[in-house]
Amino acid sequence: MSAFRPISVAFALALPLLASAAEPPTREHLAPAGWEDSYHAYHYTPVVKVGDMVIVSGIPAMRGDTYEAKIRWMFEQLKAHLQSADATLADVVELTTFHAGPKDTAAFRAEFEQFSKIHHEYFPDHYPAWTAVGTTALLAERAPVEMRVVAMIGSGKAPKADIPKPTPAAVH
Secondary structure (H helix, E strand, O other): OOOOHHHHHHHHHHHHHHHHHHOOOOEEEEOOOOOHHHHHOOOOOOEEEEOOEEEEEEEEOOOOOOHHHHHHHHHHHHHHHHHOOOOOHHHEEEEEEEEOOOOOHHHHHHHHHHHHHHHHHHOOOOOOEEEEEEOOOOOOOOOOEEEEEEEEOOOOOOOOOOOOOOOHHHOO
């Protein structure tokens, strides 16, 4: 029996580790200050944190006197949303922007160029995956853009980007 004792002790010590590995991640519903009505009145969560993943619901660019001011306000709101889940802009791995203003490709490219300059200030390197979608309308009146984001807490601490610069002929 003594030969089996070390195995049973090791197994007993490993049981809590095995049990914790099978537990589902925690799920937290969060709202930064000023966004509580989203949850209670409109029935959506501004920020959902599942383990280390953070999903930020669409933030409309709705405050400011100019397009640029509205976009900057939206990015500042994104920082507050991420902070409520202990994440930062560096942790953002994906964003989707919905653009209501442009009505054709040429107009979309012009807006995208204006938007990209501001985007680059908030994401100067290690850019997240990004999909820009043209749409006919947004729920928030007078908002030209709405942005949805996914972040992974801690992923911004040591990002890698070993992507060579393209040759001029390879640029699309």
